[in-house]
Amino acid sequence: MSKTKKKNELTFKEYTEGILNGDRSVLSQAITLVESTLPKHNDLAQEIINYCLPHTGKSIRIGITGIPGVGKSTFIETFGLYLTGEQKRTLAVLAIDPTSERSKGSIMGDKVRMEELSLDSHAYIRPSPTGGSLGGVAKSTRESILLCEAAGFNTIIIETVGVGQSEIAVDSMVDFFLLLLLAGAGDEIQGMKRGIMEMADAVAITKADGDNTGKAELAKKEFENAIHLFPSKEGGWTPEVTTCSSIENKGIKEIWDNIIKHRGLIEQSGVLERKRRDQARKWMHETILYGLEKSFYSNEDISKIVSELESEVTQGEKSPFTAAQELLNNYFKNFSK
């Protein structure tokens, strides 16, 4: 274990004690460590996570997705304040957004958008890590969930923007997946990645207030009809469609009640335990694949020739399999040098 202390760096003991005591400043530094790509940070991060492991797994992990404009931040602010207030829960909000190129300025913007929640002593908001591949961001988010649980948060929200592959990653790390949709004219989920709707454990039509109320109710009916055409989820759960208004604080309690109902079902039926085990197994194998892929594509000899072969393949000059085999041979030859 790393016991030498450097300037501005915490020791293993300071990290673990701080986290288990619920010290937010230490938690934030630990998450930064987890997000770091430096090997020595990685080693320390793994030690910390393994130490914290017995204190994890007790929270309700909720994924929330929706296209930009659906009102995710406003919803999470209202929903979060309901959880820390009336439900007396503690809440950590993490974000997955691998495309994010946010400056420090807009990270502040993120906090400002959840102004009240970010001042709440029972809530912890961690902005998206900047840049990085989906694999990397997904890995650090998964590890951050564990750290937040060890720090005592009993509710975790993973926020993701529903236009990429990130919600598939989120689906493999949460217990409940909430899809936020905007009522529109038949094109409610235009621009949304295919397949998301079938992942949802619940759908909430946002901005059901003022002039928009009727449209939202109509959209609710449409989605209710559609959702019955999908296979029911594990444990026989059928997703519910509701409407809500973050600014009028309507439909918020109903969404939480629905999550608790789902919780009871998956706990009693053993689905939760199985799901968590499957997720852990999947994380392990995905991390392996990610490591293999990273080693391959960051190999100097490979990166020199990969784009040339790719263009031969897309021009139809070489079969994809031959090109792949050439690259693999090249890669494995390096090892046996």
Next chain:
Amino acid sequence: MSKTKKKNELTFKEYTEGILNGDRSVLSQAITLVESTLPKHNDLAQEIINYCLPHTGKSIRIGITGIPGVGKSTFIETFGLYLTGEQKRTLAVLAIDPTSERSKGSIMGDKVRMEELSLDSHAYIRPSPTGGSLGGVAKSTRESILLCEAAGFNTIIIETVGVGQSEIAVDSMVDFFLLLLLAGAGDEIQGMKRGIMEMADAVAITKADGDNTGKAELAKKEFENAIHLFPSKEGGWTPEVTTCSSIENKGIKEIWDNIIKHRGLIEQSGVLERKRRDQARKWMHETILYGLEKSFYSNEDISKIVSELESEVTQGEKSPFTAAQELLNNYFKNFSK
């Protein structure tokens, strides 16, 4: 190139000449070569495919999926006979079914189910390869498509059973994806893998005959309503929902007309070209990942410890990331020996 001829084995020249002359017996042997896991077969197969490459890519590639009982074989028989008959096309039918544990007996069963089509001189039916991982089966199916095209078939059907991950693989190798559904009581796609419906370029409700006609029409309306909630596909294509009867030969022409309409759209808009390029690129990178994964999990030292670590992970004794890192370190250490 392999020019030495062994007993019962064809030479490179015999393979390529036979394929380009449309000799089915040679084509079948070449596909067997492609399905083989022996390295020497693999090398020869790659040579053959690369030689054939300039003669590939001209066919219409159609994926057809549906749960067992939907009537896939009967549909493909009727649809195939329409294509080779009225449309004067040539048709190869390949199957992806990685879970298949078919004996020789049931391979025959497959042929018997498409009795008339299998006797048609303009059709070629290749039963599913037995066993093997999805990655392996997907790879050999992709290569088989190329061989069938080089042998002159201008229509390729890839059949898959819609209950696993195989249809995702199929989606990455076809131009048009047809989903067959059975009319039922609200649970039309129970048991079907989530996300399939959003992949479909068209949905056909099968067995729309006799007493079932009304139910099929009702299901059609339901799915029509549902499908408009999905984002439209590349090039602005909106999937059509139709009904059909294989035994009464109804709705078959309409499905083909729809495929041709789709074809015109994706050819003119450049979507087809882009899709094929993207698929080739994807095949290359997937083949690389598959090769890396195979090398890793077939490594002797790894296979000894992987299940032990997996159980530590699912018991919550070790973090998935630490376990993965231990395995990766072990693997890479081997190489540098």
